[in-house]
Amino acid sequence: MRLNIVIIFFVLLNASLISTLQAQQFHAFKVDVKKRAVYYNSSVTDIKKEYDAALKNKDSSKAINRLLNLCFLERVNLNYSDAFRYGGDALLMAEEIKDTLLMAKSNEELGYLNYLFKQDDLAGDNFKKANTFYRISFDKKKIQLSDMYSANYNLALYYQRKSNTKMLEKYIANCEEIAVKTKINPIYKAYLNEKKASILEKNNNLNEALKLLISSEKIIDESPASIHKSFLIVLYARLGKIYRKKNNLELAKQYYEKALVIKDIEGELTFYMSYVYAKYASILYKLKDYKNSYINLRNANDINDEYLNPRNDSNQGFLTIHDHYNVQLNEKNKILNQQKLELASQTQEILRFRILFFVIVFLLIIVALVIRSRVRFLKHQKKQQDSNEQIAIKNSELMINTLQLIEREKVIKELSDYIEKENTTTKTPAILKLIRKRSVTLWESFNNRFLAQNEGFYERLKHKVPDLSSADLKVCALIKLNFSGKEMAYLLGISIGSVHVARHRLRKKMKIDRDINLVNYINSI
Numbered sequence: 001m002r003l004n005i006v007i008i009f010f011v012l013l014n015a016s017l018i019s020t021l022q023a024q025q026f027h028a029f030k031v032d033v034k035k036r037a038v039y040y041n042s043s044v045t046d047i048k049k050e051y052d053a054a055l056k057n058k059d060s061s062k063a064i065n066r067l068l069n070l071c072f073l074e075r076v077n078l079n080y081s082d083a084f085r086y087g088g089d090a091l092l093m094a095e096e097i098k099d100t101l102l103m104a105k106s107n108e109e110l111g112y113l114n115y116l117f118k119q120d121d122l123a124g125d126n127f128k129k130a131n132t133f134y135r136i137s138f139d140k141k142k143i144q145l146s147d148m149y150s151a152n153y154n155l156a157l158y159y160q161r162k163s164n165t166k167m168l169e170k171y172i173a174n175c176e177e178i179a180v181k182t183k184i185n186p187i188y189k190a191y192l193n194e195k196k197a198s199i200l201e202k203n204n205n206l207n208e209a210l211k212l213l214i215s216s217e218k219i220i221d222e223s224p225a226s227i228h229k230s231f232l233i234v235l236y237a238r239l240g241k242i243y244r245k246k247n248n249l250e251l252a253k254q255y256y257e258k259a260l261v262i263k264d265i266e267g268e269l270t271f272y273m274s275y276v277y278a279k280y281a282s283i284l285y286k287l288k289d290y291k292n293s294y295i296n297l298r299n300a301n302d303i304n305d306e307y308l309n310p311r312n313d314s315n316q317g318f319l320t321i322h323d324h325y326n327v328q329l330n331e332k333n334k335i336l337n338q339q340k341l342e343l344a345s346q347t348q349e350i351l352r353f354r355i356l357f358f359v360i361v362f363l364l365i366i367v368a369l370v371i372r373s374r375v376r377f378l379k380h381q382k383k384q385q386d387s388n389e390q391i392a393i394k395n396s397e398l399m400i401n402t403l404q405l406i407e408r409e410k411v412i413k414e415l416s417d418y419i420e421k422e423n424t425t426t427k428t429p430a431i432l433k434l435i436r437k438r439s440v441t442l443w444e445s446f447n448n449r450f451l452a453q454n455e456g457f458y459e460r461l462k463h464k465v466p467d468l469s470s471a472d473l474k475v476c477a478l479i480k481l482n483f484s485g486k487e488m489a490y491l492l493g494i495s496i497g498s499v500h501v502a503r504h505r506l507r508k509k510m511k512i513d514r515d516i517n518l519v520n521y522i523n524s525i
Contacts (some may be wrong), residue, residue: 044073064093064102071109076267080307084113101142104133104151111154120161127154139207149175156195165199170194179227187223190216194235206242212240226265233262233269237276249283256280274303443491450477460525465510472509475502480522
């Protein structure tokens with residue numbers, strides 16, 4: 001007996017660690033709920049016949065809707081393997097005809113199935129796509145605003161499961177806004193209150209959470225629609241959980257017992273019932289009712305074993321068909337790729353000819369451009385060479401003329417020195433002033449002719465060596481024409497020593513090594 005108790009304790013302890021499964025009740029507010037109710041009493045065979053007829057008549061939209069009806073029915077009948085297959089086929093066909101509304105509905109159905117099997121990432125992806133396609137359909141005026149409620153409600157379910165409070169609050173607000181604008185059945189408050197209560201419970205605000213859940217219970221009880229009664233399973237289980245947190249085990253037990261007697265009309269709470277059995281068993285264990293605790297734990301395990309155990313033969317279909325949509329999509333892509341390969345094979349010769357033709361044309365264009373560029377370069381080179389030769393000739397002439405003027409100036413200088421030395425008349429100072437003025441005019445005349453023949457020379461120098469002074473520029477001009485130090489001294493009116501200093505200063509500013517010829521360097525600028 002003790003051994004059995006120990007075994008039950010550890011099994012229950014493990015069960016108590018199961019994370020809370022969130023509420024479903026997917027179709028509570030969909031516009032076509034009443035229409036779908038007709039299918040409860042319909043046979044799957046009849047709907048399949050309608051589907052086959054739609055295919056024969058090439059009515060893709062009707063065929064997709066029948067697949068969605070089959071997906072819904074098989075899910076209600078707990079035939080999840082077939083439900084996944086029909087949902088995947090519906091989505092493939094909807095994507096082929098690019099019908100946004102049918103893609104929204106197909107993603108929604110697959111989202112429900114993935115949500116039930118706690119494939120959260122897949123369910124979230126389906127619900128997000130469904131919401132996007134519903135929004136596109138609404139913008140195109142294919143659906144009404146009230147049809148957007150379920151898309152937002154499903155995302156609220158998803159973010160409740162993911163414990164993302166911020167996003168959950170956002171979609172609760174969206175649902176409330178749509179409900180007010182479209183005057184949806186006030187019973188929607190019961191479902192949203194349960195979501196709000198989960199947030200309060202997470203924040204350990206248990207008393208406020210209890211108030212919301214009890215108000216939701218009252219709203220559901222007063223509703224005549226049987227479809228909403230299944231939601232009491234969720235409300236009672238959540239109330240039981242909160243009372244357990246408050247350590248009121250008797251009241252928790254009562255609510256779990258009430259949850260277990262409610263009928264799950266659309267089969268959406270199958271796995272949630274497993275959770276409820278496990279939690280109820282845990283309460284019974286704490287109350288030392290070991291026998292009933294064991295029985296309820298077995299009930300939870302039986303549900304999981306029936307639908308999730310891979311060793312169960314009835315689950316083999318689900319395990320192989322669960323990703324039916326992706327398998328079919330891959331097959332479709334393979335067919336498309338094969339068709340592309342065949343098309344490529346048929347046009348290969350034409351493509352080769354075109355490629356060869358364009359290569360030849362391209363090469364001819366390249367050759368023509370190279371020849372054209374070469375001709376232009378040679379013309380420019382010859383023009384540049386002729387221009388340089390003309391400049392060199394003119395600079396040579398300028399240098400010769402300047403040297404002749406320098407020689408003449410030397411004679412005048414000697415004469416002025418003689419006059420200044422003798423100082424024989426009163427007119428001597430005026431004569432000497434006139435001679436000195438003539439010396440300045442000689443440089444200006446030279447400089448003007450130099451600039452006319454060497455346009456932009458000073459600018460290029462300043463660009464390369466910004467800190468050159470006007471005196472440095474004069475020295476550079478004379479160096480370019482290869483004047484001697486003595487001739488430069490005379491023309492600039494400075495000593496030969498000052499010329500040497502000026503040349504040294506230029507080398508330093510230009511950062512020229514001793515082994516580099518200053519004349520050649522300046523001529524290269």
